[in-house]
Amino acid sequence: MSCEVDETEYTSLVASQMLYRWIQKAYVLFDDYDRRSLERFQLNTSQYRTLLLFENEEGKRLTTISDRLLLSKSTITRVIDELENRGWVERVPDPEDRRAQRVVLTAEGRRKRLEICRAHQQALEDVFQRFSDRQQEDLDRLMQNLCQSLRLSISSIDPIESDF
Amino acid sequence: MSCEVDETEYTSLVASQMLYRWIQKAYVLFDDYDRRSLERFQLNTSQYRTLLLFENEEGKRLTTISDRLLLSKSTITRVIDELENRGWVERVPDPEDRRAQRVVLTAEGRRKRLEICRAHQQALEDVFQRFSDRQQEDLDRLMQNLCQSLRLSISSIDPIESDF
């Protein structure tokens, strides 16, 4: 436009920003892959991950599910609504706290969970078969470290949040 | 309820499912951390990542941005709308293709990008300072491998999609 010199520059990306991009990308691809592997069950990722939590016969509070999946309580309310509509789970009153509900799988829910779990497991194997055992362990450990570091950094911004 | 034996069992999680959970968790935490570090600029993650792409003075097509960020074209339209409202970018007609537009940073946009980039870089350093150089390299390489493997698995479900 004019002949003034513009002082602002373009910055190029440093290593941590490249890494950040790869993490983003991996997640988006994973999400897409999940969506595709789960669509034949008419399940979204949150519904699936909720179902996955029921590894035993224990009833689970909605708040517990929310904490474990890092999804808001209102999201979990709706996820459970939908699973309940399908007859896969039931809400039962919590004997210890009348504010709370316990979500439990029905017999049908257990059957479905098993079927879907196996299919998704298959899909995961397909992705991770291309990794050596060593690489899988490394990845697992690094992800745990990353989670821990993120929690530390998050709580240093906002000292309120500190659980999980 | 009754005394029938229920054949369905609960499955416990195998290694790849645990890994899957850690990746999910790391992403959610990262997203949360991002949101917090960017909120003082009134930017969401997509707006930020779009801004980040402008490493040089080259104009970029919306489709290119969409491909690079793995966000839909309609999302990018809206992101660019917002950035244009703020006066940080401009749409200019593409001289080579009259269907296309080139998005370019304004002087103000370059200033803002620099400022925001630096702040976010700071935030990333804070997370990754807890990793050794070796760990960062490992993580970077593993994420790239994961992306590649996911692309292979995705394209084996649906042979249509194959670029990026």
Next chain:
DNA sequence: CTCGAATAATTAGACATGAAACTATTTATA
């Protein structure tokens, strides 16, 4: 024991996103 603060779950409202339909233009093919 009581009353205010915290907590479990739900609901209402806002926002970000993707899929699909649409318009304008370009590319490829017959």
Next chain:
DNA sequence: TATAAATAGTTTCATGTCTAATTATTCGAG
């Protein structure tokens, strides 16, 4: 060259999510 298919971008609509407000119940300090 005419026409069909592909592509760039926008708009519309449905979905999934979060925040904040709400109700019911429990916890805890005095």
